Amino acid sequence: MTAQMTRRQFFKVTAGGVASVGLGALGLSPEQVQAATRPFKLERTTEARNICPYCSVSCGVLMYSIGDKAKNVKAEIIHIEGDPDNPVNRGTLCPKGAGLLDMIHSPNRLKYPEVREAGTSEWKRISWDEAITRIATHMRADRDANFQAKNADGVTVNRWQSAGFLASSAASNEAGYLTNKVLRGLGMTAIDTQARI
Amino acid sequence: MTMLDIQRRSATTTEAPQVRHLPKIAKLIDVSTCIGCKACQVACMEWNDLRDEVGKNVGVYDNPADLSDQSWTLMRFSETEQNGKLEWLIRKDGCMHCADPGCLKACPSPGAIIQYSNGIVDFQQDQCIGCGYCIQGCPFNIPRISKKDNKAYKCSLCSDRVAVGQAPACVKTCPTGAIHFGTKEDMQDYAEERITDLKARGYQNAGLYDPQGVGGTHVMYVLQHADQPELYANLPANPKIAATVSLWKGITKPLGLAGFGLIALGAFFHFIKRGRKEVHEDEDDQLAIVRQSGSNGRDA
Numbered sequence: 001m002t003a004q005m006t007r008r009q010f011f012k013v014t015a016g017g018v019a020s021v022g023l024g025a026l027g028l029s030p031e032q033v034q035a036a037t038r039p040f041k042l043e044r045t046t047e048a049r050n051i052c053p054y055c056s057v058s059c060g061v062l063m064y065s066i067g068d069k070a071k072n073v074k075a076e077i078i079h080i081e082g083d084p085d086n087p088v089n090r091g092t093l094c095p096k097g098a099g100l101l102d103m104i105h106s107p108n109r110l111k112y113p114e115v116r117e118a119g120t121s122e123w124k125r126i127s128w129d130e131a132i133t134r135i136a137t138h139m140r141a142d143r144d145a146n147f148q149a150k151n152a153d154g155v156t157v158n159r160w161q162s163a164g165f166l167a168s169s170a171a172s173n174e175a176g177y178l179t180n181k182v183l184r185g186l187g188m189t190a191i192d193t194q195a196r197i
Numbered sequence: 198m199t200m201l202d203i204q205r206r207s208a209t210t211t212e213a214p215q216v217r218h219l220p221k222i223a224k225l226i227d228v229s230t231c232i233g234c235k236a237c238q239v240a241c242m243e244w245n246d247l248r249d250e251v252g253k254n255v256g257v258y259d260n261p262a263d264l265s266d267q268s269w270t271l272m273r274f275s276e277t278e279q280n281g282k283l284e285w286l287i288r289k290d291g292c293m294h295c296a297d298p299g300c301l302k303a304c305p306s307p308g309a310i311i312q313y314s315n316g317i318v319d320f321q322q323d324q325c326i327g328c329g330y331c332i333q334g335c336p337f338n339i340p341r342i343s344k345k346d347n348k349a350y351k352c353s354l355c356s357d358r359v360a361v362g363q364a365p366a367c368v369k370t371c372p373t374g375a376i377h378f379g380t381k382e383d384m385q386d387y388a389e390e391r392i393t394d395l396k397a398r399g400y401q402n403a404g405l406y407d408p409q410g411v412g413g414t415h416v417m418y419v420l421q422h423a424d425q426p427e428l429y430a431n432l433p434a435n436p437k438i439a440a441t442v443s444l445w446k447g448i449t450k451p452l453g454l455a456g457f458g459l460i461a462l463g464a465f466f467h468f469i470k471r472g473r474k475e476v477h478e479d480e481d482d483q484l485a486i487v488r489q490s491g492s493n494g495r496d497a
Binding site: 094 | 200201234235236238239240242243244313319353356357358359360361366369370371372374461476
């Protein structure tokens, strides 16, 4: 079924359309003159400082999350940019660092401890408590088996050379001090950190 | 809501407020210190919440191969031989934020393209009708129409960041300091320093790219070979707004509007003098009957 329009109605509609377009063209637009920029998306977000986890340069980053840490609000990082107060990068970030947000939200990111038991091919999720206990047990066993109190010449060395430790690049000075204190106390010699400058 | 003073608005004849003037800002891209790392591309996408499709390698380092509604800036790599030596020129392409923007001039939709008084040319997608005239008007071939919503997109010079006193995302992230941001005057001064340095290093034709054909731009380049901008992925040597756009929006528009006004006036006086057109009551009915029988005939 087609809508019927008389000749007279057609002329009326056409004239009305032309007139309204014409008024717009003559500057008699009914709209208000306004233009807002896109709202600044970091307003009232929570800012946290951290260190980029990618390479050993260890650039400072600012992480912005929604929510003000109120009890019922689930915080979520919405933006990351360079920290201008960090002397390493002074606000700049390389392409990998500039894209950190997508690493955080990546479905492939490791979010909890997993273990692959000897003889299996499956990774199994375990609790942090369980993971730390397992690591401590392995360390203890390895240290008991390989700790050297004296070297071949009979000089006291107290070293444990069969295990190494890789520390985080995001650790603070204080955390770095504690890492060193604990590991050297155990006699470990192979200590490295991703943040090596 | 952050606002900026408007200097010009597309398809609007009422004058925008002209009294207050923000300092003119500019972005300076020093092509000679760019290493083509593409951090600016990533930072741009991250800040503006864009994610382009993962593309294909087209045989050169340009990735993605062209600007799109999701990629507002792009490193363009050009190989050239100058003074017997191979040179790899890397130009960060994107909106130049012309002082006399061809896109704004060409745009027929009121308020879809605006120029803030600090110099930024911004697209307001809610007003965009997707006609693509801005692409025709742009001497640098920058705007892209989205296939998703048929609206034009391009670099906003992070107007949302600049409005609250921050630098655009690409500027902030640049690890080699090849992109600078500040008042246009400061950027010109800094460019002068860089050009002096480049000349001392043997680039006799080093210079600033701030083309006057479009009234100067708020994104400027320091080029090692300012005498041959075409070397840099066909950067136009003397960009101008297309003659058709200037003509259509220049002389033709007021003439057309005058003609339109005259016709309206003529019609009004004709109505005053002659009155309504008399139509016989049964004329429409007869036409309707004729159309009815015609369509019946087609159906049969």
